[in-house]
Amino acid sequence: xxxxxxxxxxxxxxxxxxxxxxxxxAAIRPPRALWVPFMLGRPFGxxxxxxxxxxxxxxxxxxxxxxxxxxxxxxxxxxxxADAPVGGFACPVSFAAASVKQGDLVEAMRREIAQLAPWYxxxxxxxxxxxxxxxxxxxxxxxxxxxxxxxxxxxxxxIPGLSAGVALKRAxxxxxxxxxxxxxxxxxxxxxxxIDNWFWRETAAAKVFLAIQQICLKSSDESLQPLGKLSLVxxxxxxxxxxxxxxxxxx
Amino acid sequence: MARLTDLPExxxxxxxxxxxxxxxxxxxxxxxxxxxxxxxxxxxxTSGLHVHxxxxxxxxxxxxxxxxxxxxxxxxxxxxxxxxxxxxxxxEDINVVFPLDRLRELEANGAVGSVxxxxxxxxxxxxxxxxxxxxxxxxALLKKDRVDAVLxxxx
Numbered sequence: 459x460x461x462x463x464x465x466x467x468x469x470x471x472x473x474x475x476x477x478x479x480x481x482x483x484a485a486i487r488p489p490r491a492l493w494v495p496f497m498l499g500r501p502f503g504x505x506x507x508x509x510x511x512x513x514x515x516x517x518x519x520x521x522x523x524x525x526x527x528x529x530x531x532x533x534x535x536x537x538x539x540a541d542a543p544v545g546g547f548a549c550p551v552s553f554a555a556a557s558v559k560q561g562d563l564v565e566a567m568r569r570e571i572a573q574l575a576p577w578y579x580x581x582x583x584x585x586x587x588x589x590x591x592x593x594x595x596x597x598x599x600x601x602x603x604x605x606x607x608x609x610x611x612x613x614x615x616x617i618p619g620l621s622a623g624v625a626l627k628r629a630x631x632x633x634x635x636x637x638x639x640x641x642x643x644x645x646x647x648x649x650x651x652x653i654d655n656w657f658w659r660e661t662a663a664a665k666v667f668l669a670i671q672q673i674c675l676k677s678s679d680e681s682l683q684p685l686g687k688l689s690l691v692x693x694x695x696x697x698x699x700x701x702x703x704x705x706x707x708x709x
Numbered sequence: 710m711a712r713l714t715d716l717p718e719x720x721x722x723x724x725x726x727x728x729x730x731x732x733x734x735x736x737x738x739x740x741x742x743x744x745x746x747x748x749x750x751x752x753x754x755t756s757g758l759h760v761h762x763x764x765x766x767x768x769x770x771x772x773x774x775x776x777x778x779x780x781x782x783x784x785x786x787x788x789x790x791x792x793x794x795x796x797x798x799x800x801e802d803i804n805v806v807f808p809l810d811r812l813r814e815l816e817a818n819g820a821v822g823s824v825x826x827x828x829x830x831x832x833x834x835x836x837x838x839x840x841x842x843x844x845x846x847x848x849a850l851l852k853k854d855r856v857d858a859v860l861x862x863x864x
Contacts, residue, residue, distance in 0.1 A: 459755050459863040460734075461837045462844055466753070466859055467738040469848030473753075475861035481713055485728045487737045488861075495712055499795030499864045505802030508811065515811045515860075519745055519821065522858050527739040587783035589800050592765045624767050627790065639800050650797045684768050689790045697719055 463488030474521040476501040476514075477530065487528045490521035494533045497650065503537035510538055539649075563669065564605040566662035571601055571633075574640035581643035590635045593628035597636045600629040601663070607670050623674075623681030627689060630670070633663050658695045667691060668699075732838055743822075748858040750816075751825035751851060752776075755833035756799070756806050756864040757789025766790065766832040771839035773847060776828040778809065791834050794864045806864060825856050833863055 460483050463473045467489045474490040477483035478498055483491045494514060496503050502511040514533060521529055578597075582588045593600045595616055604626065606613040615625030634657070641653045648656075658664045667690055675686030713721045742748060757766045759774040765788030766774075776785070782803045787796060798805040809828065816824045829847055831840060851859060 459833060459861055461840055462753060462755065462831070462861050464734045464738065465841050465844035466848045466851070466861075467740050469845055469852070470740055471848045471851050471859055472740045472742050472857055473859045473861055476863060478863055479713065479724050479727075482724065482728055482731075485731055486734060489737055489739050497795050498793065500798040500805050501862045501864065502805050502808050502811070505798045505805045508804070508814075511804050511808055511811050512814065515808050515815065516820070518860060519750075519815070519858070522742065522745055522748065525741065528737040585801065587781075587785075589786055589796070591761060592786050592788050627768075628765060628788070631788070635796070635800065638797050642797060642801065650795045653797055654795075684790070689768065689792060692792045693720065693723065694793075697717075 459483075460486030460488040460491065463491070472522060474518050476518060480530070480532075483530055487530075489527045490524065490529045492518045492521060492531050492533055494537075496537045500537065503535075504539065507538055510535070563662055563665055564608055567601055567605060567633075567666050568598070570662045571597060571636065574637060577640035577643045578636055581639040584643065585639075588635075588639060590632050590639065593625070593632045595629065595632070597632055600632040603629040604633060604666060604670060607673050608666060621681035622679055623683070623685055626670070626674075626682065627685055630667060630685075630690060634667075637661060637663055654692075654694075658692075742857040745821055745858070746819055747822040749823045749825055749854070749856045750812060750821050750858045750860060751854070751856045752807060752809065752812070752828040752860045752862060753831070753847070754807055754828070754862045754864075755831045756862065757787055757832035757834075758785055758807060758830040759788055760784050761786050769835060769839075770832050771835040772831075772843050774830045776807070776830055778824065778826045778828060789832050789834065789864065791864075799864075806862065808860075808862070812860075821858070825851075825854055827854065 459475050463475050466473050475488055477491040477493040478501060480493040483493060494501065502514050504510060517533055590597055595603060603613050612622065615622060637657055638653055641648060641656060671686050671691050674682040677683060713724060758776055759765055760776060760780050761784045763774050768790050785803055787799055804810050812824050815821045
């Protein structure tokens with residue numbers, strides 16, 4: 459992000475940026491930056507908090523009034539209720555079927571999607587929008603595309619010319635966005651962390667993703683390797699699993 | 710949350726390693742301009758936004774997508790390849806990433822001069838140096854549009 463500040467301003471266009479990792483911005487020294495203490499993915503703090511978002515925006519814009527730089531200023535407020543307690547979340551949809559052996563996993567994911575569908579529909583109705591749809595497939599087809607890797611007979615990309623890795627990544631992103639949007643519509647006003655925990659600990663989709671990650675790591679197809687290494691399973695999840703495995707090995 | 714001191718050691722190290730790998734940008738440019746109430750503002754996000762139907766971002770994409778100001782929120786998608794940041798906020802309200810509604814409010818009350826009809830999106834995961842050619846191209850477009858305040862917003 460800081461690089462763009464240098465590149466655009468060098469060409470004569472004034473810039474002011476949000477900084478999420480202060481140390482990185484301090485090292486890059488862009489012309490104007492406002493560091494915010496918010497979680498990655500939320501540069502304006504929190505959804506549906508227009509007053510708060512406006513305060514962040516005003517603070518960012520005010521940096522254009524400085525007469526010299528570089529400027530790196532700290533936004534003084536934490537985001538409202540972004541990190542609500544994780545505990546107490548019981549998903550109304552039962553995923554008992556998700557704790558099954560690999561052969562049934564694909565079927566479990568299909569059932570899970572069917573069970574979540576009314577919540578997803580509610581989310582779309584309430585929000586008037588969805589972020590599902592980058593694969594160009596219906597979510598059920600995106601799930602089948604992903605699942606075909608577990609069946610040992612990967613489907614070719616639905617869109618001609620797309621690499622296997624790009625098609626698989628988009629299919630997985632749609633399945634995940636569907637789950638997240640559905641979960642957010644359920645009772646309990648879930649924090650982002652609670653939704654993450656639910657998805658990665660309890661859903662069949664996450665188990666399918668973890669299996670695909672291993673398949674991609676071993677694949678000779680270069681387009682699939684990034685999904686094995688970094689763009690399917692978050693660092694926090696991989697790290698947590700590695701720690702759990704270490705724990706198990708202890709005598 | 711994005712305070713490095715609040716992150717677990719392995720995550721903190723990941724971000725610090727990125728600093729070690731940064732190129733030297735040299736002297737920081739600093740361009741002055743008119744008061745905010747006379748500036749024309751555009752948003753350039755590195756969140757990998759694209760309008761549904763446009764080309765989604767892929768691993769290594771270092772080009773940009775145009776986000777027209779009149780694109781309905783329901784048409785915006787996020788195809789950033791990283792899985793290491795929150796998307797639930799964006800799913801709930803695009804303004805947490807792309808604060809166009811807030812910017813329009815500031816335009817309506819005269820705090821900023823005008824809001825451009827065009828905004829732009831890169832994907833922040835691209836190697837940092839690779840963004841330069843398209844950023845220079847974009848600078849020429851922004852100047853042609855008389856934009857003199859660019860808001861850079863990451864995820």
